[in-house]
Amino acid sequence: MPTLFLPNTMESWLKESGAVGLDGLELADFPDTGRGVKTLRPFKEGEKILTIPSSILWTVEHAYADPLLGPALCSVQPPLSPEDTLTTYLLFVRSRESGYDGQRSHVAALPTSYSSSIFFTEEELEVCAGTSLYTITKQLEQSIEDDHRALVMQLFIQHRDLFPLDKFSIEDYKWALCTVWSRRMDFQLRDGKSMRLLAPFADMLNHSSEAKPCHVYDVSSGNLSVLAGKDYEPGDQVFINYGSVPNSRLLRLYGFVIPGNPNDTYDLVLSTHPQAPFYEQKHKLWVSAGLDSTSTIPLTLTDPLPKNVLRYLRIQRADASDLAAMALQNAKADEKVSDSNEVEILQFLVESFGHLLGGFGTPLEKLEEQLAQGVYSPGGNAWAAAHVSLGEQRVLRLAKKRAEDLLSAVESGSSQSPLARCANCGKASTQLSLCGRCKSVAYCGRPCQVAHYKGHKATCRAPAS
Structure with a gap:
């Protein structure tokens, strides 16, 4: 021995x-x-x-x-x-x-x-x-x-x-x-x-x-x-x-947690496939913004929706006209590219955060109740795991609320540029074209109008004079 x-x-x-x-x-x-x-x-x-x-x-x-x-x-x-x-x-x-x-x-x-x-x-x-x-x-x-x-x-x-x-x-x-x-x-x-x-x-x-x-x-x-x-x-x-x-x-490295840790985060991974449309052009824009095609961005309690998340997604969701405008202005996506682009990314974030929250084994309120009732032995492994889940869910809820508030503000718009939605794809913009006959629906482009016509033609009527 x-x-x-x-x-x-x-x-x-x-x-x-x-x-x-x-x-x-x-x-x-x-x-x-x-x-x-x-x-x-x-x-x-x-x-x-x-x-x-x-x-x-x-x-x-x-x-x-x-x-x-x-x-x-x-x-x-x-x-x-x-x-x-x-x-x-x-x-x-x-x-x-x-x-x-x-x-x-x-x-x-x-x-x-x-x-x-x-x-x-x-x-x-x-x-x-x-x-x-x-x-x-x-x-x-x-x-x-x-x-x-x-x-x-x-x-x-x-x-x-x-x-x-x-x-x-x-x-x-x-x-x-x-x-x-x-x-x-x-x-x-x-x-x-x-x-x-x-x-x-x-x-x-x-x-x-x-x-x-x-x-x-x-x-x-x-x-x-x-x-x-x-x-x-x-x-x-x-x-x-x-x-x-x-x-x-x-907990992963040191084996303990701090209840109510103010430094809790959620690492959001954003990625784009190299075969996505306009990938090379977008990759250059990400690099100029200090990002990459795959970026891990920490969401925190004090900054649940960092600007880099919006920068990344504005570039990822940009269409040809958005990219042309950004290139012309040498922009780094610090501000919204267009109303339609901003609505699209914020809708995506709201839905994604909701999906992530739905993937937690136990919802936040139930975890808080279980901890208060002593279901998990204080200081034990399950108790520590519960505190990790609490922290990440709190961050994601704040991020979802922030995205919802931003979406509401963009969709309300200003009195000079109200937003409308494409009747086919749902994309919001101030640059939609009305149906030439009924004037009651709008489209973001000719392809959407053609795709939507089969279902729309039965109700398409010229407005009464």
Whole structure:
């Protein structure tokens, strides 16, 4: 049996390795967040409270520099992703009987299980059916199996002496993957490169939106430092800020949610097939507007219908005359292209948002009632999934209401340019042509008039003189 290391052994290793600030901090269990970091003395906002030296950070570079693991990793072509490199590094250290005592003390202090959505039962996940989390989790379940299978074939089987398969199973892989997801720190460096790392002890810090962003990576030394994100008194829990993260991402990566999260979003994916009419012309317009033919646009509680959604759809639904006018004016679809185009996209949005809301497993009001009645155990997986569903439904309802209000305003128009609808296709415009005989119906063009005539001719009568 490998030796199990207690957290205080990890702290001893950290101090011996040059970590600074541990005398003012300690690991502790808190009622709301579980394991976290407690202050032993006061700290002022901005004060450096902890530094983890470069030598003991978990990084891709350190994995490749390991005398045993590095050569095995180098044998894999193309190279593993940073995520798979770090997960393999964690499992490799955890599997060793000796020689990695310090790092193994860190691994031993990590949670033995996680509450990420990939560990939900089917019944628990069904509570958030219709959400982006549900879709992504289903996709992840398959991709994780595929990625693990590839690791087995490309690396583990090729180096059985380093990777005993009973310690590198799919369940082991999922544990290491969730460790990386929930505890990694990402930094964008000045040269445009990015750095992903795990920092022992610092990875025990929990999230609070009340704390300012407070962890920094020193490129020159390679050290990771944590500053006080706010003032602390002895006995307070120290927090870092993960950023403005919606519940769907918090639950998928970190295994928790924030009830009533103000950062909840719904990612709206807009796409156009390359064989659609005028695709090349429209693609150039999307690019000029800072978009692409497939664009993912987050809808938020504060901006449920962003301008980029309207920009994208104005271009997507533009006909030949709309495109000609836009090209002539060098327009980027910041304003409506035409009344008919605007009505068409807003009708589409209202219908689409309604369809999306109808796809949720449990409507918002029923979920709120169930939560109030304690149907879901507070803090449990189903309870967390319910909060994800609540957040996304609230965003979509706001988006639908916004689209309805805009549609109503466009359809009412001004007294100088009232809107009418084509009797055949229903397209609204101020530029319709009346039937030359009865003057009672209008069309957006000759093709619609011809298509509609078979059904219209029975009632088409010249107006009485």
